[in-house]
Amino acid sequence: MGSPTITTISDLVLRSHDDYEAVFEHVAAHLQAEGGTIKKADRAKGELEASWKYGINPFGLRVTAHFDSPEEGVVELSLTGSFVDAIDTWGSAKKKAKAIAEVLPSPINVAAWPIREQASNPASTPPAPAGSTVHHRGKRKVLMTLLVFFGGGIGLHKFYAGNWGWGLIYLAACSTGIPVLLSLIEFIKVLCLSQEEFDKRYNYQAVRAFQWVW
Known part of the structure; x- marks a missing residue:
């Protein structure tokens, strides 16, 4: 043909x-x-x-x-x-x-050149990685964005994501201004993430206390 x-x-x-x-x-x-x-x-x-x-x-x-x-x-x-x-x-x-x-x-x-999908996605949300037992954690991109913007300086977004260890560090260092600068960068990153990439980072993996999700 x-x-x-x-x-x-x-x-x-x-x-x-x-x-x-x-x-x-x-x-x-x-x-x-x-x-x-x-x-x-x-x-x-x-x-x-x-x-x-x-x-x-x-x-x-x-x-x-x-x-x-x-x-x-x-x-x-x-x-x-x-x-x-x-x-x-x-x-x-x-x-x-x-x-x-x-x-x-x-x-x-x-x-x-037969079609070889790197990741099959028949549903509206991406499947969990192979071998993973983590189900969708229910984290929302809009809420995460708001928390980073308005509460990033005290680590609210870290607590929401499950990085409570980093959340405590942000909270302890809030007077230095460093968490504010970091959260500004994180705000831009989260804002630019597609829904698929957001889910991969925050919903389809087990987020640990001191894991840096980037």
């Missing part, structure tokens, strides 16, 4: 009149051929996401393909770029999405 015919509508939007499944597999093959690791492949929702290393983060850069059918027999594809724990200040993620969009019309051997 040949590659589907994909035409460019704009920098980040493409369209095809071929079978949806064929287009989905074609896009997944290109994402992997460009060095990406498939993080999500949800055919029902029409979402395909791949990650690339960015800086010290092995999966920091993401490109997500969104599939839609504006009319019968048409598959419309839009790409977005993002970071897991940072803001796309310089437009690097968007540039990566544009680069992927440029190669998608090209033919590719789909059989050579």
